Amino acid sequence: MRVLIAEDQALLRDGLTRMLTAYGFDVVATVADGSELTERLLEVRPDIAVVDVRMPPTFTDEGLRAALAARRQAHGLPVLVLSQYVERLYARELLADRAGAVGYLLKDRVGDVRQFVAALRQVAAGGTVIDPDVVARLLHGRDTLTELTPREHDVLRLMAEGHSNAAVAEQLVIAEKSVNNLINTLFAKLSLSPSTSHHRRVLAVLAYLDGRDR
């Protein structure tokens, strides 16, 4: 799998390159400056791009904006955005084009190597991965969610993080069939149309949660 890494800090850039190479990825390009990132993304067309939000020259959200610009031209270009802080606004901007194949994770997550690699593969396959922190913040203090049972709450959270039914079942240690049932009642309670496609399901959940917030 061809990877592009956009990270301005040499320490992390090298670390990521080494790690991903060790896990069988093919790091085809590294970018250290935000101003050339859009161009490089469109030129290289990687199977997955790992992009740091904050990059030179402005050291603000250069990386995110470059990734969004590239995705406007190359619909659904798989991008996993890493950030030192989770910002719900950024997650929304990434999800706004509803094309899938996006991820938004805290930088800390790279420490959990297996999960990080799994997230990369999921995004490359067109899935959506949103950091548990963002999801937790979306779920937090939402009174319309009080009618959900704790179990349903867990399912909602895991779904919003981008897990498949099988993965949800595995994490909650229940049968996949029960997960299906829980999801159906859940969607009914939130008046969302049930959906099978993986990232569309995530989007539905997130759109619902985010919409309640505004």
Next chain:
Amino acid sequence: MKQIRSHGRDLGWLVVSAAIGLPAPVLLFLLVASLPATVAAGLGLGLFAAAVWVTRRLAGLQRRRAAAVLGAAVPASYRPLPAGAFARLRMILREPATWYDFAWLACQFVVGVVCFVLPVALWLGAFQCVTAPVLSAVLPEPTGYDPLVLELTGRSTVLSWVLVPVGLGLAVVAYRLPRPLVHGQARLAAALLGPTSKAVLIDRVGSLTATRAATVDASAAELRRIERDLHDGAQARLVAMAMSLGVAEDVIDADPAGAKALVAEARAGVGAALTELRDLVRGVHPPVLADRGLAAAVEALVLDTAFPADLDLRLDRRLTAPVEAAAYFAVAEALANAGRHSGATRIQVTIADTGTALHITVRDDGHGGADPAGGTGLLGIRRRMAAFDGELRLSSPAGGPTVLNMELPCAS
């Protein structure tokens, strides 16, 4: 001898003062005359402008003279003149200082003449009284130009002799009088020609607004720097460590040696991250400054400097934390500058507490040529100091030495 010379100077001062006041009738007449003349022919505008111009010159001269006498500046408080003759005229008309100037001129005319005539008359009187016996001997018969004393005493010998001590008394008065007169006139000038209390307040508010904005700017920039340092430093290291440890955890069974290397790498990262955090904390607020105060913190600072330093710290009390921090960072910046730019081999740091202000001097024997406008460091010190009404003076001629003088008010 010295006293006589100083007395002479005072008399001279009074003469010039009287002269400064002399044009008053003309100028005030011009001022009054300019009004009907303006209505009639527009000529009055020129007259008015001329009167203002001359009055401002005279006032400026007296301001400088008064400042020399009082030992304190008597600043003018004219607002800057706008472009365009008409706008200028409006500004001058609405400027309170213009009318204070004219009021001063009227007073100065009267006061100046009186203050000149009085000592001269006293000296003349003293001279006549003291010399009365001689005069009556030299001029025994009435003449057309008799001095006043002879007419008053009627050439009585006894009375003439009695007048001698009176004359001496007059001489003492005449000798003593000019000093208070000079001071009185200087005070008059300071009161009428100096800035009004409103102008002083406006000025003060202006400088407070400027320093407040600078302080806010400086602290915002400082916060941004800290955030950047954390992001690029400790945070990045921690992420890299997490990555190493994560990989190590994953491969520990399959490749123990590789995992060991990764753990060692992570441990090195911990050390580096701690160092960075420590440096950052020291940059935000040095622990030794918080624990022991300014004098000890400066001593500690000097210990870290690459070249020998002479310390003269006359400070044995704790100041408020913001003042201590401002002084500390000022010294730190000065030392850093000396180390970086001046090529100094020796440095001298003096801190003296006068009770109301802290005087800090940092002097190095480098090659000088430091530009007070260049470099953000000096600007940063100035900003920090300005927030406390502190001052910074830099003297750095080419060839050295560079001397940085700072004064920081710190009333207890």
